[in-house]
Amino acid sequence: MNIAVVGTGYVGLVTGTCLADIGHHVTCIDIDEEKVAKLKRSESPIYEPGLEELLERNINSGNLTFTTDYEQGFKDKDVAYIAVGTPENDDGSANLTFVETVAKQIAETAQQDIIVVTKSTVPVGTNHHVLEVLQQHKQDHVNVSVVSNPEFLREGSAIYDTFNGDRIVIGADDQHAADTIEEINRPFNVSVYKTDVASAEMIKYASNAFLATKISFINEVANICERVGANVEDVAIGMGMDDRIGNKFLNAGIGYGGSCFPKDTKALIDIAKRVDYDFKILNQVVDVNTQQQRLLVDKVKDHFNGNLQGKTFGVLGLAFKPNTDDMREAASIVVTKELLDAGATVKAFDPIAMDNAKQVLDDRINYQNNKEDTIQDVDAILILTEWDEFKYLFNNEAFKEIQNPVVFDGRNIYNAEEVSSMTYYSVGR
Numbered sequence: 001m002n003i004a005v006v007g008t009g010y011v012g013l014v015t016g017t018c019l020a021d022i023g024h025h026v027t028c029i030d031i032d033e034e035k036v037a038k039l040k041r042s043e044s045p046i047y048e049p050g051l052e053e054l055l056e057r058n059i060n061s062g063n064l065t066f067t068t069d070y071e072q073g074f075k076d077k078d079v080a081y082i083a084v085g086t087p088e089n090d091d092g093s094a095n096l097t098f099v100e101t102v103a104k105q106i107a108e109t110a111q112q113d114i115i116v117v118t119k120s121t122v123p124v125g126t127n128h129h130v131l132e133v134l135q136q137h138k139q140d141h142v143n144v145s146v147v148s149n150p151e152f153l154r155e156g157s158a159i160y161d162t163f164n165g166d167r168i169v170i171g172a173d174d175q176h177a178a179d180t181i182e183e184i185n186r187p188f189n190v191s192v193y194k195t196d197v198a199s200a201e202m203i204k205y206a207s208n209a210f211l212a213t214k215i216s217f218i219n220e221v222a223n224i225c226e227r228v229g230a231n232v233e234d235v236a237i238g239m240g241m242d243d244r245i246g247n248k249f250l251n252a253g254i255g256y257g258g259s260c261f262p263k264d265t266k267a268l269i270d271i272a273k274r275v276d277y278d279f280k281i282l283n284q285v286v287d288v289n290t291q292q293q294r295l296l297v298d299k300v301k302d303h304f305n306g307n308l309q310g311k312t313f314g315v316l317g318l319a320f321k322p323n324t325d326d327m328r329e330a331a332s333i334v335v336t337k338e339l340l341d342a343g344a345t346v347k348a349f350d351p352i353a354m355d356n357a358k359q360v361l362d363d364r365i366n367y368q369n370n371k372e373d374t375i376q377d378v379d380a381i382l383i384l385t386e387w388d389e390f391k392y393l394f395n396n397e398a399f400k401e402i403q404n405p406v407v408f409d410g411r412n413i414y415n416a417e418e419v420s421s422m423t424y425y426s427v428g429r
């Protein structure tokens with residue numbers, strides 16, 4: 001099949017590359033010229049394990065091309081995927097400007113019948129609106145239909161998730177369009193769930209909101225565990241042995257971040273509000289997460305009797321989770337700002353996200369080139385992201401030289417034996 005993918009961010013680039021890898025002819029379109037120039041050289045503008053190899057293979061085979069030119073991108077295409085951002089507006093609602101713009105551009109460019117597939121996360125009703133925009137701006141001889149095909153990949157394992165997803169959701173009111181998208185995806189060999197457009201749009205928000213709820217729930221349990229002398233890790237294992245609960249997404253810590261959970265939970269609250277419904281649980285999930293992202297700073301302040309003036313902290317991990325360079329809504333943004341505002345000096349290091357971190361974090365931060373330098377001459381070490389290379393910190397010569405180390409572990413990456421000889425704080429244990 002001949003496919004255009006509009007937007008080469010985390011979703012568009014992974015989707016386009018994987019569709020090319022299963023044999024489709026794919027052109028990815030982006031307005032960012034620098035990004036497209038890099039992609040043409042088989043260089044990935046984002047860090048995503050395995051992506052660069054896949055890019056190179058499919059560019060070389062001729063299945064994958066990149067352009068900033070819509071006319072070139074849509075030439076002879078049967079299907080167009082929309083994978084542009086839907087960021088948060090000030091009131092929490094989803095900003096649909098990019099999706100609308102792309103719908104209009106597709107309509108104005110398409111010269112043949114086209115199925116438009118929305119991969120971007122969009123509120124219920126958006127695909128119907130996209131169809132209206134397409135119909136308003138398309139040429140008379142062109143037939144258009146829309147399909148909602150929400151994306152469930154996780155950053156850091158996006159390629160794996162695409163080939164091993166739990167489901168592919170296809171929401172369409174047009175049977176032929178739904179069947180075509182199912183056929184396109186068949187080589188992935190992932191279960192397909194077909195439904196109507198509105199339900200597909202809702203599945204995406206409900207899934208993310210449920211996962212965020214699981215995290216805020218276990219974080220509140222962790223906070224109680226600390227007060228009653230229980231261990232949240234043992235509690236999560238015991239809970240997770242019940243299949244109805246499941247053992248995933250029960251890791252307590254300093255809350256969820258990233259480009260999806262924070263914005264999608266707020267967008268679902270807004271979707272509910274627009275139909276006069278107060279999504280009470282989800283409001284609390286968001287509040288708990290805001291509180292949880294500050295938790296480590298409260299522990300630091302308690303340890304230093306409320307005075308961080310003149311203290312130095314070594315922060316390990318800045319990305320919102322390991323194996324990504326994405327800094328969107330990372331807990332490190334909150335934690336480092338609070339430490340700096342309290343008068344502390346902050347040294348920081350992330351194995352991959354340094355460049356992006358420098359764009360979003362406070363310029364008072366003293367960036368380091370490695371973990372060894374970051375933990376030298378500090379009053380305490382803070383772990384904010386559970387990168388593998390931080391898991392063996394205690395075997396590191398630089399660490400062994402520290403007198404009376406103090407460690408605040410926001411991701412519970414160490415066990416009791418490892419930390420027995422130091423002052424150690426974690427979450428819910």
Ligand SMILES: NC(=O)c1ccc[n+]([C@@H]2O[C@H](COP(=O)([O-])OP(=O)(O)OC[C@H]3O[C@@H](n4cnc5c(N)ncnc54)[C@H](O)[C@@H]3O)[C@@H](O)[C@H]2O)c1
Pocket residue numbers: 006007008009010011012029030031032035083084085086098101102119120121122151152153154155259260
């Ligand atoms: N990041 C994820 O892990 C993830 C997972 C599932 C769903 N989603 C959803 O997918 C959507 C995209 O997310 P993302 O993280 O990939 O976004 P992103 O911000 O990384 O990428 C968006 C891309 O779209 C491009 N773009 C903007 N306007 C354009 C236009 N008119 N024409 C062509 N390109 C244009 C931008 O230049 C950018 O490269 C969002 O709705 C998001 O909620 C994201």
Ligand SMILES: O=c1ccn([C@@H]2O[C@H](COP(=O)(O)OP(=O)(O)O[C@H]3O[C@H](CO)[C@@H](O)[C@H](O)[C@H]3O)[C@@H](O)[C@H]2O)c(=O)[nH]1
Pocket residue numbers: 121151152153154155156208211215248249250251252253254255256257258259260261264320321
């Ligand atoms: O038990 C857990 C699991 C995750 N997290 C945190 O939750 C956030 C999100 O993690 P994860 O879901 O692994 O990453 P994302 O790449 O944001 O993926 C989520 O958001 C995507 C965008 O919508 C969806 O496609 C994915 O299915 C959904 O998992 C991160 O800050 C994690 O540290 C926890 O605190 N505890």
